[in-house]
Amino acid sequence: MKFGGTSVGDASCIARVAQIVKDASSEGPVVVVVSAMSGVTNWLIEAATESERGDREPAAALFEALRQQHDAALAALIQSKERRAQIAARMEAIFVEGERLCKGTALLRELTPRTLDAVSSLGERLSAPMVAGAMEELGVRSESVEATELIVTDPYHGGADPVMDRTRQRCTALLQPMLQDGVVPVVTGFIGATEDGVLTTLGRGGSDYSATILGAAMDAEEIIIWTDVDGVLTADPRLVAEARTIPEISYREATELAYFGAKVLHPKTLRAVVKQGIPVWIRNSFSPEKNGTKITPKGRTNGGGVKALTAIKDVTLISLGGPGIVGVPDVVGRTFSTTAEVHANVLLISQSSSQNDICFIVSSADARRTVDALRKEFAQDVRHEKVEHITVDAHIAIVAVVGENMRGTPGVAGRVFIALGQENVNIIAIAQGSSESNISFVVAEQDMKAALVATHREFGLGSAATHDRRVTVS
Numbered sequence: 146m147k148f149g150g151t152s153v154g155d156a157s158c159i160a161r162v163a164q165i166v167k168d169a170s171s172e173g174p175v176v177v178v179v180s181a182m183s184g185v186t187n188w189l190i191e192a193a194t195e196s197e198r199g200d201r202e203p204a205a206a207l208f209e210a211l212r213q214q215h216d217a218a219l220a221a222l223i224q225s226k227e228r229r230a231q232i233a234a235r236m237e238a239i240f241v242e243g244e245r246l247c248k249g250t251a252l253l254r255e256l257t258p259r260t261l262d263a264v265s266s267l268g269e270r271l272s273a274p275m276v277a278g279a280m281e282e283l284g285v286r287s288e289s290v291e292a293t294e295l296i297v298t299d300p301y302h303g304g305a306d307p308v309m310d311r312t313r314q315r316c317t318a319l320l321q322p323m324l325q326d327g328v329v330p331v332v333t334g335f336i337g338a339t340e341d342g343v344l345t346t347l348g349r350g351g352s353d354y355s356a357t358i359l360g361a362a363m364d365a366e367e368i369i370i371w372t373d374v375d376g377v378l379t380a381d382p383r384l385v386a387e388a389r390t391i392p393e394i395s396y397r398e399a400t401e402l403a404y405f406g407a408k409v410l411h412p413k414t415l416r417a418v419v420k421q422g423i424p425v426w427i428r429n430s431f432s433p434e435k436n437g438t439k440i441t442p443k444g445r446t447n448g449g450g451v452k453a454l455t456a457i458k459d460v461t462l463i464s465l466g467g468p469g470i471v472g473v474p475d476v477v478g479r480t481f482s483t484t485a486e487v488h489a490n491v492l493l494i495s496q497s498s499s500q501n502d503i504c505f506i507v508s509s510a511d512a513r514r515t516v517d518a519l520r521k522e523f524a525q526d527v528r529h530e531k532v533e534h535i536t537v538d539a540h541i542a543i544v545a546v547v548g549e550n551m552r553g554t555p556g557v558a559g560r561v562f563i564a565l566g567q568e569n570v571n572i573i574a575i576a577q578g579s580s581e582s583n584i585s586f587v588v589a590e591q592d593m594k595a596a597l598v599a600t601h602r603e604f605g606l607g608s609a610a611t612h613d614r615r616v617t618v619s
């Protein structure tokens with residue numbers, strides 16, 4: 146069971162988590178994975194970045210605030226004086242470590258990826274002992290474990306991946322005996338360590354990935370990601386009032402949604418469980434009576450083949466074109482080596498068969514440096530009028546229609562575009578991969594909501610007809 150930042154956001158949330166784990170652990174062994182208290186990782190990263198500028202104040206202030214926040218939670222959660230003192234001492238050591246790292250960064254005015262990982266990991270290292278303590282308060286034997294002891298990773302700081310066979314060995318050696326003893330391990334999410342013991346992180350939001358890595362390593366029966374929403378929804382409920390929880394979706398659909406901005410899951414989460422086919426649940430720790438969404442290898446089919454919609458708007462459309470690029474074989478190659486060089490993440494690509502124009506989308510944060518690099522790369526071609534324009538539009542959004550069973554279902558695209566036409570939504574670009582489980586289109590940002598509402602209605606995604614009323618025991 147993994148609990149996200151909001152699920153461990155304060156003392157009362159942590160108490161709720163402890164109760165959920167207590168109930169589950171009476172039925173079978175449970176391994177818990179926790180995130181940092183919500184917001185903490187952001188602050189830590191900010192403190193590290195400010196320190197790099199040589200400014201020591203922000204980090205000092207931050208650690209003060211973090212101490213207060215964690216002390217308050219601890220005081221509210223743990224009645225036993227002895228236990229509280231033990232956890233407090235452990236936390237204090239972590240705060241001191243963080244302060245040292247930030248001071249060192251400020252002195253050197255250099256923040257290495259390794260140091261950034263060490264600082265960003267502190268939140269999980271603080272929350273895990275607290276959650277374990279809260280369990281003990283309820284009479285459940287529990288111990289916190291740092292994932293640096295369990296998850297062996299490659300050395301890619303800020304986005305490490307596990308070395309599974311080594312991780313499996315460590316989990317068997319360390320966690321299995323705890324479970325046999327009736328102890329609930331509470332593992333820090335988000336982090337791991339290289340074979341040499343250097344701490345790494347799995348990327349922002351990586352605690353979900355920690356949960357599936359550990360679940361796979363332990364051959365778990367199921368993995369439950371407890372969060373603050375009811376599950377995977379058919380659309381963002383802030384934009385589409387009729388959005389509802391999807392009872393069951395496939396690994397692939399969930400992954401498509403994760404890549405396209407539905408922030409329920411870290412995009413790599415399901416990678417770890419594909420081989421074993423372990424089901425992954427998304428459930429709401431604030432409403433544990435609800436079923437949530439079950440993510441399974443194949444999912445379950447529903448009528449139209451469309452399962453969910455998602456949209457992202459912090460993206461920028463870049464297009465490059467002109468008559469001179471027709472039939473020039475290296476334009477596409479040069480374009481995307483340029484985006485690769487500046488590490489721009491390309492979310493969508495579309496090129497018409499007339500080859501007059503290539504357009505693609507990057508996150509807005511990457512847009513400036515991508516365009517600068519392209520203008521440099523194609524400077525000669527622009528001068529010789531081979532390339533006529535490199536244009537940028539930041540006021541757009543990508544809407545993605547996701548569903549594995551759209552594959553081989555004719556007419557889905559037609560229905561989407563007719564529905565949009567009726568709402569007067571203009572489509573700027575379209576892309577569908579050959580996997581056919583995602584049709585994405587680009588619209589003006591101001592049309593995004595209308596596009597979602599219209600498509601949602603067209604496929605009846607809000608109707609209760611496909612709703613699952615099964616009661617789930619987890």
Ligand code: ASP
Nearest residue numbers: 180186335349350351352
């Ligand atoms: N605390 C980390 C983050 O905020 C990891 C996680 O919450 O999943 O990115």
Ligand code: MG
Nearest residue numbers: 149350353409
């Ligand atoms: Mg998360």
